[in-house]
Amino acid sequence: MIVLRSPGDGGYVDREQKVPLHELPNWGNALVVNTSRPFQVRCSIGDKSRTFFRFAKIPTIPVEFPVPELDAERYNMDGWDHLAITLHLEKDLASLDLQGRFGRDDNSLIVRARLVRNAVNETKEDKVTIEKKDGELPATSIFDLMQVRSKSGDPRYARFSDQYPLLDVEGVAAMVTRYVKELRSA
Amino acid sequence: MSTIHPTHLDGNPIQDLPLSALLQPASDIVKASGLESIRQIGFYHKKDFQFFFEFDAGRPTGEIRPMYPAMDAEELMAEGWEHLALEVHLALQKVTLVVRGYYFREPVPLDFHLMIQQGPAGYLKDTIAITDRRIQETENSSFKDLMEIRLKSGDPKYAGANDIYGSMTITRMIKILNRYLRDWTVSHRIIERH
Numbered sequence: 001m002i003v004l005r006s007p008g009d010g011g012y013v014d015r016e017q018k019v020p021l022h023e024l025p026n027w028g029n030a031l032v033v034n035t036s037r038p039f040q041v042r043c044s045i046g047d048k049s050r051t052f053f054r055f056a057k058i059p060t061i062p063v064e065f066p067v068p069e070l071d072a073e074r075y076n077m078d079g080w081d082h083l084a085i086t087l088h089l090e091k092d093l094a095s096l097d098l099q100g101r102f103g104r105d106d107n108s109l110i111v112r113a114r115l116v117r118n119a120v121n122e123t124k125e126d127k128v129t130i131e132k133k134d135g136e137l138p139a140t141s142i143f144d145l146m147q148v149r150s151k152s153g154d155p156r157y158a159r160f161s162d163q164y165p166l167l168d169v170e171g172v173a174a175m176v177t178r179y180v181k182e183l184r185s186a
Numbered sequence: 187m188s189t190i191h192p193t194h195l196d197g198n199p200i201q202d203l204p205l206s207a208l209l210q211p212a213s214d215i216v217k218a219s220g221l222e223s224i225r226q227i228g229f230y231h232k233k234d235f236q237f238f239f240e241f242d243a244g245r246p247t248g249e250i251r252p253m254y255p256a257m258d259a260e261e262l263m264a265e266g267w268e269h270l271a272l273e274v275h276l277a278l279q280k281v282t283l284v285v286r287g288y289y290f291r292e293p294v295p296l297d298f299h300l301m302i303q304q305g306p307a308g309y310l311k312d313t314i315a316i317t318d319r320r321i322q323e324t325e326n327s328s329f330k331d332l333m334e335i336r337l338k339s340g341d342p343k344y345a346g347a348n349d350i351y352g353s354m355t356i357t358r359m360i361k362i363l364n365r366y367l368r369d370w371t372v373s374h375r376i377i378e379r380h
Contacts, residue, residue, distance in 0.1 A: 062249035
């Protein structure tokens with residue numbers, strides 16, 4: 001693991017760089033081949049946080065896969081009522097789906113984000129949709145969120161260290177959380 | 187990295203092993219994964235099967251080795267199960283078998299739940315709960331109770347003559363459960379009015 005340098009101010013903390021999304025097929029391919037089918041890894045955050053792997057049949061090889069490192073308590077405190085982060089692994093392809101409800105009152109937001117990358121780091125899909133009580137907001141993307149800057153020129157939702165081609169699950173989840181937090185308080 | 191007993195775990199589903207034989211490999215698997223416990227869940231539904239590894243807190247820092255009984259799904263589901271989850275939970279010096287599902291034999295629909303927990307000195311828990319969906323009443327018993335039911339001749343009704351409580355294989359236990367459930371639905375066809 002590489003420890004990325006923090007910006008030193010702005011309340012950011014050091015964060016270990018996790019496995020980028022496009023590298024996850026390197027970990028998952030053997031299991032896809034072994035079970036002859038795609039498999040899923042889901043981390044759910046809510047009243048009862050848990051993580052599971054789902055396979056179409058029992059793997060006959062050890063399962064070694066970098067499960068996203070998500071601080072459930074922190075996400076709860078940030079305002080997520082419930083959040084499911086699902087990785088769908090196919091041969092040479094990793095899809096990240098983030099689905100959840102942000103806020104615990106009538107004005108909660110229904111959040112969906114999807115980022116799909118293949119093993120050679122081509123982005124196949126990148127979409128973020130937010131549904132409010134009075135309708136759906138225009139769709140955006142993780143890429144667009146990364147371009148948004150504060151007046152100071154600092155990234156507004158991304159971290160200084162985030163780079164679009166090297167995004168990991170933890171980074172996407174943190175970025176979307178910052179975005180919906182701001183949307184709700186606006 | 188911990189040592190996993192090679193005769194019990196070679197990457198293939200386990201067959202014909204009692205829970206007590208899984209204790210040491212379970213400890214090794216859990217230690218190697220860096221987790222406190224791992225739930226393995228096989229979910230059978232008609233011709234569909236899904237297998238889950240599930241854990242509550244933390245994330246694995248090492249490999250997770252599957253250690254799960256090989257069951258004949260067709261044979262299992264032919265018995266009256268509409269859907270069935272067969273779970274083997276692994277922890278340090280503890281293995282838990284959970285069987286839960288929905289069973290239906292005309293006209294009796296029932297929810298079934300069994301939990302047997304194996305510790306170093308024997309079973310730590312042994313519970314069976316059967317809920318008749320028509321009246322939402324639950325009958326509690328245990329696998330031990332079930333094994334002690336005898337015919338008039340004195341022979342065990344559901345267990346075999348060579349079956350010993352505490353050292354039976356998972357597949358054998360499932361066979362006994364299926365026999366018991368078949369009888370249970372027959373004896374509960376008529377709802378008793380209190």
